[in-house]
Amino acid sequence: MENASYQRIVLAARPQGKVQLTNFRLETLAQPTFAALKDNEVLVKNHFLSLDPYMRGRMSTAKSYAAPQALDETMIGATVGKVVASKHADFRTGNDVIGMLGWAEMGIAHGNTLRLVTSTVPLSANLGVVGMPGVTAWYGINQILQAKAGNTLVVSAASGAVGSVVGQLAKLKGCRVVGIAGGERKCRYVIDQLGFDACIDYQLAKTEKELFTNLSVAAKDGIDLLFENVGSTIFDASLACLKPYAKIALCGMIAGYNGEAPVLKNCNKLLTMRAMLQGFIVTEHMEIWPEALQELAELVVKGKIKYHETVAQGLSSAPEAFIGLLNGQNLGKQLVKLS
Amino acid sequence: MENASYQRIVLAARPQGKVQLTNFRLETLAQPTFAALKDNEVLVKNHFLSLDPYMRGRMSTAKSYAAPQALDETMIGATVGKVVASKHADFRTGNDVIGMLGWAEMGIAHGNTLRLVTSTVPLSANLGVVGMPGVTAWYGINQILQAKAGNTLVVSAASGAVGSVVGQLAKLKGCRVVGIAGGERKCRYVIDQLGFDACIDYQLAKTEKELFTNLSVAAKDGIDLLFENVGSTIFDASLACLKPYAKIALCGMIAGYNGEAPVLKNCNKLLTMRAMLQGFIVTEHMEIWPEALQELAELVVKGKIKYHETVAQGLSSAPEAFIGLLNGQNLGKQLVKLS
Numbered sequence: 001m002e003n004a005s006y007q008r009i010v011l012a013a014r015p016q017g018k019v020q021l022t023n024f025r026l027e028t029l030a031q032p033t034f035a036a037l038k039d040n041e042v043l044v045k046n047h048f049l050s051l052d053p054y055m056r057g058r059m060s061t062a063k064s065y066a067a068p069q070a071l072d073e074t075m076i077g078a079t080v081g082k083v084v085a086s087k088h089a090d091f092r093t094g095n096d097v098i099g100m101l102g103w104a105e106m107g108i109a110h111g112n113t114l115r116l117v118t119s120t121v122p123l124s125a126n127l128g129v130v131g132m133p134g135v136t137a138w139y140g141i142n143q144i145l146q147a148k149a150g151n152t153l154v155v156s157a158a159s160g161a162v163g164s165v166v167g168q169l170a171k172l173k174g175c176r177v178v179g180i181a182g183g184e185r186k187c188r189y190v191i192d193q194l195g196f197d198a199c200i201d202y203q204l205a206k207t208e209k210e211l212f213t214n215l216s217v218a219a220k221d222g223i224d225l226l227f228e229n230v231g232s233t234i235f236d237a238s239l240a241c242l243k244p245y246a247k248i249a250l251c252g253m254i255a256g257y258n259g260e261a262p263v264l265k266n267c268n269k270l271l272t273m274r275a276m277l278q279g280f281i282v283t284e285h286m287e288i289w290p291e292a293l294q295e296l297a298e299l300v301v302k303g304k305i306k307y308h309e310t311v312a313q314g315l316s317s318a319p320e321a322f323i324g325l326l327n328g329q330n331l332g333k334q335l336v337k338l339s
Numbered sequence: 340m341e342n343a344s345y346q347r348i349v350l351a352a353r354p355q356g357k358v359q360l361t362n363f364r365l366e367t368l369a370q371p372t373f374a375a376l377k378d379n380e381v382l383v384k385n386h387f388l389s390l391d392p393y394m395r396g397r398m399s400t401a402k403s404y405a406a407p408q409a410l411d412e413t414m415i416g417a418t419v420g421k422v423v424a425s426k427h428a429d430f431r432t433g434n435d436v437i438g439m440l441g442w443a444e445m446g447i448a449h450g451n452t453l454r455l456v457t458s459t460v461p462l463s464a465n466l467g468v469v470g471m472p473g474v475t476a477w478y479g480i481n482q483i484l485q486a487k488a489g490n491t492l493v494v495s496a497a498s499g500a501v502g503s504v505v506g507q508l509a510k511l512k513g514c515r516v517v518g519i520a521g522g523e524r525k526c527r528y529v530i531d532q533l534g535f536d537a538c539i540d541y542q543l544a545k546t547e548k549e550l551f552t553n554l555s556v557a558a559k560d561g562i563d564l565l566f567e568n569v570g571s572t573i574f575d576a577s578l579a580c581l582k583p584y585a586k587i588a589l590c591g592m593i594a595g596y597n598g599e600a601p602v603l604k605n606c607n608k609l610l611t612m613r614a615m616l617q618g619f620i621v622t623e624h625m626e627i628w629p630e631a632l633q634e635l636a637e638l639v640v641k642g643k644i645k646y647h648e649t650v651a652q653g654l655s656s657a658p659e660a661f662i663g664l665l666n667g668q669n670l671g672k673q674l675v676k677l678s
Contacts, residue, residue: 064611065583250610264603271589271618272403279610
């Protein structure tokens with residue numbers, strides 16, 4: 001009897017500028033069997049693949065915090081799936097697990113790279129609000145910004161998987177929260193559904209000065225805390241609105257991920273406002289994950305944190321969905337449903 | 340008998356772009372007398388005036404950490420001088436004191452704004468290495484950067500009043516120290532006289548890429564600690580050389596002080612290197628001054644910190660000397676000798 005097959009997507013070519021569909025290649029392979037597993041390995045069939053901006057960085061060879069994604073190998077990515085065979089004592093057939101199986105319908109992972117899902121929330125939430133994006137927001141709010149009641153917090157990419165949690169956590173701490181997002185739908189979502197105090201639609205601003213003016217009206221006493229996901233002119237507008245002793249959690253600069261230099265004009269504000277800025281990658285702070293995941297799950301269960309998912313259907317839709325993510329077409333967490 | 344006269348320099352007009360001699364006006368006034376003093380005031384005849392880059396900021400009305408210098412008032416500035424009359428219990432005639440008497444041969448100050456000089460070092464050193472510039476260096480090295488043996492530290496404006504102390508303090512802590520300065524004379528000075536390990540002459544680099552290459556060779560394992568005084572392309576070159584978890588003390592951005600936007604291209608390194616940046620103003624941290632001044636004075640007395648002064652003669656030379664400072668023409672601390 002022949003093995004059944006499964007599909008995966010590999011990096012076919014590194015992007016020059018914007019990511020194209022031709023940067024990816026869909027491949028069909030024979031399914032691994034139990035016999036193929038080494039000691040401590042686990043065979044997982046994936047339910048969902050998470051698409052995240054960091055993947056754009058891995059597609060390039062530019063020096064960064066992680067080695068580049070290898071050509072012709074399965075694209076990196078977080079997944080939630082079900083164990084179908086295990087040679088690791090901590091996992092048994094039927095367990096739902098989170099791992100880094102990549103853009104693939106199934107795969108083999110060392111048990112040490114897997115963890116059991118938080119079962120009190122839907123499976124897919126383990127890739128978003130109760131997963132890496134949520135913990136990223138939690139780390140920035142609690143460890144870097146140390147948000148306090150009365151602070152004015154601004155977050156860019158406000159409706160995204162990270163930004164939406166940032167704003168809600170800050171509201172729970174008593175902050176005034178101003179989002180920045182692209183388009184009326186996203187702005188309405190974070191105000192009406194997530195309870196932000198205001199949201200600036202950067203697409204409505206015709207000039208940098210207009211963006212600054214709109215933001216300075218919404219954050220009318222200036223910015224105490226900034227959670228930056230975008231960079232470029234959006235970061236510049238926030239820098240121009242900083243209050244003295246402002247704190248900045250620098251989480252992402254998606255505006256520059258296509259390779260163009262994201263020039264900043266208002267860095268002098270870091271000096272004149274005596275600001276503190278901290279760049280961070282949440283996977284380097286694994287010690288806070290258990291506490292963060294527990295707190296986030298409780299807040300989701302209680303309905304105190306809401307989330308939205310944009311779900312593409314089937315592995316073959318992943319490249320287009322990823323390009324959409326980089327262009328800001330998703331609302332909330334971008335996922336791919338695999339089975 | 341008529342009163343004797345004294346001279347002062349006032350801000351005559353705010354600069355548009357580069358500072359010009361016509362921004363200043365020399366005035367002659369009648370000397371104040373003991374009778375003019377209110378309770379707790381002190382009449383001081385100044386020996387030296389300190390010229391510092393921060394003064395450029397005060398000449399503009401742009402929002403910053405301090406109110407702008409008023410037009411037609413004595414230019415702000417730190418001074419060291421001798422008490423000639425006192426109605427304050429802590430000061431008596433003949434005391435040498437540090438104050439903010441400004442660009443003036445004499446003046447009246449409230450006793451609370453004065454302090455006695457550190458007598459173990461020359462008078463003028465109280466305005467430099469054992470004064471505000473030295474404490475600025477000390478604060479950045481100890482409080483922000485927390486320099487440790489084996490760290491590679493880069494400091495821009497390396498031969499200046501602040502930079503020269505930064506590098507020497509870092510050497511005493513066992514750091515590898517690379518300076519950035521303009522011209523062979525300054526570079527030779529910090530290497531041969533101050534003991535820096537290397538110094539990049541930014542004037543020799545024809546392109547930004549060449550500056551980056553030169554710096555990346557000198558700081559060959561990357562930058563752990565950056566003490567930034569300049570901004571613009573010089574800051575950009577250092578950003579490009581950051582190591583993971585680099586720390587940055589942002590002290591000045593003199594390249595932008597003439598009003599042009601000092602654009603930065605490499606801010607993405609703050610994210611990818613997970614850097615921490617802290618802007619600061621040393622006068623907001625008065626609690627560390629006593630310890631810092633004592634340590635700096637001891638190091639100067641022991642010959643472990645060296646310093647150089649560029650001294651202009653007479654109050655009327657101050658505007659030209661200040662313009663020279665902004666253009667990088669001085670070596671070490673820029674002073675004006677008044678009497």
